[in-house]
Amino acid sequence: MPPVPSSTPAYHERLWVPLRWWVQGTMLVASLWLAMVVAVPGPLAWVLTAAALGLMALLFLSYGSAAVTLSDGVLHAGRAQIEVRHLGEATALDEDAARRAAGVEADARAFLLLRPYRKRALMVEIADPADPAPYWLISSRRPQAIVEALRANT
Numbered sequence: 001m002p003p004v005p006s007s008t009p010a011y012h013e014r015l016w017v018p019l020r021w022w023v024q025g026t027m028l029v030a031s032l033w034l035a036m037v038v039a040v041p042g043p044l045a046w047v048l049t050a051a052a053l054g055l056m057a058l059l060f061l062s063y064g065s066a067a068v069t070l071s072d073g074v075l076h077a078g079r080a081q082i083e084v085r086h087l088g089e090a091t092a093l094d095e096d097a098a099r100r101a102a103g104v105e106a107d108a109r110a111f112l113l114l115r116p117y118r119k120r121a122l123m124v125e126i127a128d129p130a131d132p133a134p135y136w137l138i139s140s141r142r143p144q145a146i147v148e149a150l151r152a153n154t
Contacts, residue, residue: 009071011149015139017064018117025056066113068122068138070149075124077113077138088125090150092143095119107134115139122146 029052036045066078073084093101098121102114111133114121118139125135140146 009069010153011068011070011146013068013140013142013146015064015066015068015113015115015118017060021060021117025060026053029053029056063115066115068113068140068146070146070153073153075136075150077111077136080111080113080136082126082128082131082136084150084153086126086128086131087150087154088127090122090124090147092147093121093123097121098137098139101137106137109133111136113138124150 029049032052033045033049036048039045040048067076068078069076070084074081075084075087098119101121101123102112109132114137118141120140120143122138122140122143123135124138126133138146
């Protein structure tokens with residue numbers, strides 16, 4: 001278990017799954033229930049539907065639990081972490097730049113924490129020559145806020 005930060009984070013964001021995914025997932029589970037209720041006994045249909053709904057919730061909560069935090073001189077992106085002193089230039093990317101950085105301009109060695117429902121991202125160069133990743137590419141709602149927090153902590 002990672003150490004608990006001793007101070008208030010300079011930046012914190014959780015990459016929650018958007019509401020529309022929950023609505024669409026619930027509609028999918030409702031369709032599953034409708035198909036099941038005519039094919040199997042009622043109680044079994046309800047049990048299977050409840051299990052499907054629970055699985056969907058577990059998957060969405062797990063996938064959306066990734067956090068981006070800057071605290072105590074360490075940038076955390078999901079389970080990865082790096083000290084700010086090993087970071088180079090940080091750049092906030094708009095939708096088009098983020099798509100290019102994750103696509104045609106991508107480096108296979110880069111660390112990625114991307115979510116398809118977050119269109120903007122942050123690119124942070126790695127200044128540590130021992131680190132094989134040239135940069136981190138991190139999805140964010142507010143990439144400019146992370147850039148400003150990183151600049152304030154360097």
